[in-house]
Amino acid sequence: MAMLMMKWQGLGLLRIFLMLLxxxxxxxxxxxxxxxxxSLDHRGHKHRHPGHLSLHRHRNRAGKEGQxxxxxxxxxxxNQFFVIEExxxxxxxxxxxxxxxxxxxxxxxxxxxxxxxxxxIFVIDDKTGNIHATKTLxxxxxxxxxxxxxxxxxxxxxxxxxxxxxxxxxxxxxxxPPEFLHGPYYARVPEMSNVGTSVMQVTATDADDPTYGNxxxxxxxxxxxxxxFSVEPQTGIIRTALPNMDREARQEYDVVIxxxxxxxxxxxxxxxxxxxxxxxxxxxxxxxxxxxVYPMSVSEDKVPGExxxxxxxxxxxxxxxxxxxxxxxxxxxxxxxxxxxxxxxxEAVIKLKKPVDYETKRSYTLKVEGSNPHVDxxxxxxxxxxxxxxxxxxxxxxxxxxxxVAPSYTFEVEENAPPGTLVGRVHAKDTDVANNPVRYMIxxxxxxxxxxxxxxxxxxxxxxxPMDREAQAWHNISVSATxxxxxxxxxxxxxxxxxxxxxxxxPEFATNNEVLMCESxxxxxxxxxxxxxxxxxxxxxxxxxxxxxxxxxxxxxxxLKDNRDSTASIYxxxxxxxxxxxxxxxLPIEINDNGFPAMSSTNTLTIRVCSCDSKDTILxxxxxxxxxxxxxxxxxLIAILACIVILLAIVVLFVALRRQKKEPxxxxxxxxxxxxxxxxxxxxxxxxxxxxxxIATLQNPDGANGFLPRKDIKPELQFPLRPGIGRPAxxxxxxxxxxxxxxxxxxxxxxAPPYDSIQIYGYEGRGSLAGSLSSLESVTTESDLDxxxxxxxxxxxxxxxDLYGTKDCSINDADDGEDS
Numbered sequence: 001m002a003m004l005m006m007k008w009q010g011l012g013l014l015r016i017f018l019m020l021l022x023x024x025x026x027x028x029x030x031x032x033x034x035x036x037x038x039s040l041d042h043r044g045h046k047h048r049h050p051g052h053l054s055l056h057r058h059r060n061r062a063g064k065e066g067q068x069x070x071x072x073x074x075x076x077x078x079n080q081f082f083v084i085e086e087x088x089x090x091x092x093x094x095x096x097x098x099x100x101x102x103x104x105x106x107x108x109x110x111x112x113x114x115x116x117x118x119x120x121i122f123v124i125d126d127k128t129g130n131i132h133a134t135k136t137l138x139x140x141x142x143x144x145x146x147x148x149x150x151x152x153x154x155x156x157x158x159x160x161x162x163x164x165x166x167x168x169x170x171x172x173x174x175x176x177p178p179e180f181l182h183g184p185y186y187a188r189v190p191e192m193s194n195v196g197t198s199v200m201q202v203t204a205t206d207a208d209d210p211t212y213g214n215x216x217x218x219x220x221x222x223x224x225x226x227x228x229f230s231v232e233p234q235t236g237i238i239r240t241a242l243p244n245m246d247r248e249a250r251q252e253y254d255v256v257i258x259x260x261x262x263x264x265x266x267x268x269x270x271x272x273x274x275x276x277x278x279x280x281x282x283x284x285x286x287x288x289x290x291x292x293v294y295p296m297s298v299s300e301d302k303v304p305g306e307x308x309x310x311x312x313x314x315x316x317x318x319x320x321x322x323x324x325x326x327x328x329x330x331x332x333x334x335x336x337x338x339x340x341x342x343x344x345x346x347e348a349v350i351k352l353k354k355p356v357d358y359e360t361k362r363s364y365t366l367k368v369e370g371s372n373p374h375v376d377x378x379x380x381x382x383x384x385x386x387x388x389x390x391x392x393x394x395x396x397x398x399x400x401x402x403x404x405v406a407p408s409y410t411f412e413v414e415e416n417a418p419p420g421t422l423v424g425r426v427h428a429k430d431t432d433v434a435n436n437p438v439r440y441m442i443x444x445x446x447x448x449x450x451x452x453x454x455x456x457x458x459x460x461x462x463x464x465x466p467m468d469r470e471a472q473a474w475h476n477i478s479v480s481a482t483x484x485x486x487x488x489x490x491x492x493x494x495x496x497x498x499x500x501x502x503x504x505x506x507p508e509f510a511t512n513n514e515v516l517m518c519e520s521x522x523x524x525x526x527x528x529x530x531x532x533x534x535x536x537x538x539x540x541x542x543x544x545x546x547x548x549x550x551x552x553x554x555x556x557x558x559x560l561k562d563n564r565d566s567t568a569s570i571y572x573x574x575x576x577x578x579x580x581x582x583x584x585x586x587l588p589i590e591i592n593d594n595g596f597p598a599m600s601s602t603n604t605l606t607i608r609v610c611s612c613d614s615k616d617t618i619l620x621x622x623x624x625x626x627x628x629x630x631x632x633x634x635x636x637l638i639a640i641l642a643c644i645v646i647l648l649a650i651v652v653l654f655v656a657l658r659r660q661k662k663e664p665x666x667x668x669x670x671x672x673x674x675x676x677x678x679x680x681x682x683x684x685x686x687x688x689x690x691x692x693x694x695i696a697t698l699q700n701p702d703g704a705n706g707f708l709p710r711k712d713i714k715p716e717l718q719f720p721l722r723p724g725i726g727r728p729a730x731x732x733x734x735x736x737x738x739x740x741x742x743x744x745x746x747x748x749x750x751x752a753p754p755y756d757s758i759q760i761y762g763y764e765g766r767g768s769l770a771g772s773l774s775s776l777e778s779v780t781t782e783s784d785l786d787x788x789x790x791x792x793x794x795x796x797x798x799x800x801x802d803l804y805g806t807k808d809c810s811i812n813d814a815d816d817g818e819d820s
Contacts, residue, residue: 080167081131085139086175095122095168098129100151102160110154115147115165122147122168126154139170140207172209174269178218178259180204183273189240191247191279192379199229199238204259204271219264223272225255233264238275247279248316283321284379287313287370289389296350296391300358301398308337308350313370313387324370333364333393350391358397359433366391401489402428402438402481408493409479411461414500415469423452423461423497428481436485443492446478452497454479461495469499470535503595505535507544509603515570516621518612519577528570529563530605532591542566542594549588549602558587558607570605579609583621 081096103109113124113131122145124131129149150163180202187200208215220236222229230241238255255275262268289311296309315322326348328339338353348368356364371386404426411424430436440459442452452475454461459479467475475497482490510531517527532544546568547553548560559571570587585607592600610621790801 080169082169082171083133083137084171085137085173087133087136092123092132092134095131095133097131098124098149098151100129100161103129103151108154109151109160110157112150112152113147114150116145118147121145124149133168137170139172139209140176142170143209144169172212172215174208174213174215174262176207176215177269178204178206178261178271180257180259180271180273183275185273185275187238187275187277188280189277190282192244192282192284193240195240195243197240199240199277200275201235201237202231202257202273202275203236204273206261208261214262214265214268216261217263218259218261221258221260221264223256223258225253225275225277228253229255229277231257238277245279246284247281248285251279253277253279281318281321282379283317283372283374283376283385284382285316285322286383286385287315287324287372287387289313289368289370289387292389294389294391295394297394297396298352298356299396299398300356301400302352302356304352304354306352308352308393309391310342310347310349311368311389311391312345312347313389315372317372320374321372321376323373325373326368326370329367329369329388331364331366331391333366336364337366337393339368350393356395357431358395359431362395364393364395366393397433399483399489400431401491402430402483403491404428404481404493406493409495410498411495412498412500413463413467415502416466416504417463418466419462419464421463423463424495425461426454426459426479426481426493426495428459428491428493430483434485436483438481439484441480441482443478443480446476451475452477461497467499469501469537470505473499475499501537503536503593503597503599506599506601507532507534507591507593508601509533509591509605515605515607516610516618517572517577517607518616518618519579519609520612520616521572521575521577523572523575525572526569527558527572527607528605529567530570530589531567532593534593534595534599536593536595544594545592547590547592549590552588555587557585560589570607577609579611583609585609 083093083095087093098111098113100109100111107127110126111124111129112126113119113122118124121133121135121137122131123134145168146165147168148163148165151160152158153160181204183202185200185202189197189199202220204218204220206216206218210216219233220231221233222231222238226241228240228242228245229238231238236257236259238257253276255277256272257275258270258272260268260270291311294309294311298306298308302308313324313326315324324346326339326341328334328337336352336354336356338351340349340351341347342349348370350366367388367390369386369388375383375385405428406426409424409426413421413423426440428438428440430438439456440454441456442454442461444450450464451467452461453464459481461479477495477497478492479495480490480492482488510533515528521527530546532546534542534544544566545564546560546562548555556573559573561569561571563569568589587605587607588602589605590600590602592598608621610618612618787801787804790797790804793801
């Protein structure tokens with residue numbers, strides 16, 4: 001049985017030994033009683049001492065069939081050690097000692113320690129069993145460690161006893177001050193709160209062991225913020241300490257709270273936090289006007305809606321508590337002025353409600369009330385929450401424009417009235433005290449055609465020209481009245497002039513449509529009912545009468561009946577109408593109105609005869625089929641047009657044939673070819689341009705034996721080649737000799753044009769010894785051709801005549817000189 005003994009630092013060894021010994025005996029007795037027949041052998045009690053854990057084994061033999069039973073048990077249990085935290089001594093701290101009863105001290109026993117911190121924090125001497133703490137322990141990091149001890153044979157590591165588990169507890173000391181984890185704090189409390197009103201609760205924490213001593217027992221106190229606030233020592237609740245704290249006097253308070261451990265006694269650790277307390281607003285102040293009387297003024301020329309002045313009541317409260325509503329409650333100007341509130345500045349705005357007149361009333365008085373709309377019943381006794389002020393408004397005189405007696409005028413005048421006819425009169429007056437005279441005029445933009453004029457002195461409006469009601473029934477003009485003297489202010493008034501109607505227009509047919517009548521119409525049938533209109537005003541009693549014109553009153557074709565309802569019916573008097581005989585009839589009708597003076601007019605009704613079927617349905621009123629036989633038919637017209645087209649085609653073909661090109665002058669295939677005259681604009685490249693021409697062509701340009709004759713000219717005399725001038729050899733490449741030979745032949749043959757090579761050169765040669773190949777140089781050679789006739793061909797050939805004719809003359813002159 002193992003026994004654990006603990007050594008406590010700071011206590012007497014004798015006291016510990018006696019206590020552990022007593023506990024050991026009691027545990028042994030209790031254990032022996034529970035085990036019944038089991039026997040307990042205590043050996044080595046004399047060497048047990050505090051701080052030692054003794055391990056021994058009890059053997060119990062039973063003689064049943066030769067079996068040996070082994071059982072081990074503990075003599076007493078003591079399974080925890082204590083180590084003070086934060087120990088800073090020079091040597092490792094001795095935690096305790098392990099000892100086994102089987103340990104005879106010969107060194108054959110080895111003690112092994114395992115568990116939390118074994119080998120790092122806690123080490124054991126495997127010979128003596130002493131356990132030491134090698135590091136400083138912090139209870140706040142880990143409060144206890146669980147370890148296991150065992151005694152084994154040193155040589156075989158065979159366990160000699162079962163493992164024994166024990167706990168090492170770290171004993172707390174006051175090494176952590178209180179902390180406010182959520183500080184700083186912010187709190188709000190209404191102003192004027194009663195004493196003891198709770199503001200907020202602050203709580204501090206202490207990392208020390210609350211179950212051991214007073215290390216974690218905290219007490220709260222206030223270091224700053226008295227006498228306005230207090231704190232409960234045990235709970236940390238902050239409360240108000242003074243009555244009637246006014247936000248308007250002071251709004252914010254900085255309070256410092258301290259928490260101290262060890263129950264607040266001396267030597268305890270402490271921590272502080274700051275609490276910012278703000279007083280919130282309540283409606284505890286009524287509004288107040290800074291002045292009792294506010295003087296204002298308004299000019300009489302101001303229009304309704306314009307601002308007169310402003311005033312504002314002051315309320316030190318905030319938000320809705322400081323809102324003020326205004327209203328007019330009394331005064332003789334309550335009907336002339338109105339009050340509104342500016343939503344941004346919360347000012348009372350006095351505005352003009354009706355126009356004021358300096359000459360009528362020169363001052364007004366108003367009484368304004370300002371009140372809080374939101375009143376806290378808790379503070380009603382501090383009221384009333386309203387105030388009053390008086391406004392005195394004086395009216396200022398202004399130079400006002402004239403004022404017309406009426407806001408607008410309406411007059412009437414008959415149409416066609418002669419110029420100078422009176423239309424009406426307008427009147428305006430100066431309302432100022434000076435009562436200056438007024439001058440009238442009609443702005444021309446309101447009477448562009450200048451139908452009216454006005455007397456500038458008395459405002460009499462007259463016509464300037466006759467007017468036609470049918471052209472314009474109403475004339476809307478403006479009249480301006482300007483004050484003579486002062487600031488020449490003017491005002492305008494609208495004048496509406498109605499043109500009264502006069503019966504000056506003759507009646508006429510309502511419609512001018514033709515009347516279609518069948519050839520087979522029966523006598524006495526009504527073919528049309530006519531009506532009339534008049535451009536004059538159609539009164540209810542206006543009436544039109546109809547009659548045939550005197551020249552057709554006794555015709556035998558048609559008659560007219562007045563229906564006495566402003567209409568008339570047209571009747572047929574005979575039968576046998578024919579379109580071939582007469583297809584259109586014109587019937588003049590006279591129309592009279594009953595106006596004053598009466599007007600009449602003659603209107604012609606057109607009646608066209610048409611062919612109809614048996615049901616009097618009109619088939620055709622067209623007279624074209626009866627006109628066509630007198631002229632050409634459609635087929636004849638088409639034939640004439642076809643002939644004209646054929647003739648035009650023949651003429652075009654003839655002209656095209658005449659414009660065809662004539663047969664070429666030179667035959668290229670069947671006949672021999674001489675030289676071709678080619679026009680070109682590019683200068684040859686000389687000997688360096690070996691790609692622009694074929695040297696074989698230049699050596700043998702004829703292409704065939706003999707020269708090629710011209711077709712259009714038959715030469716009378718063939719000039720043989722000059723003696724001494726031969727062709728270059730076939731294989732010769734002397735182009736210069738070849739060219740000179742050809743030039744000589746061309747100059748000697750009067751029937752051949754100058755010869756040029758048929759080539760196109762793309763660039764000018766550089767450093768050519770041969771020079772230009774142009775035939776124009778041939779003029780310098782001897783020639784029998786006479787080009788004097790070019791002088792008579794006009795200005796177009798003047799250049800050519802200068803090149804050939806003039807030089808030839810100079811050459812001939814030179815030859816004559818040599819002969820002489």
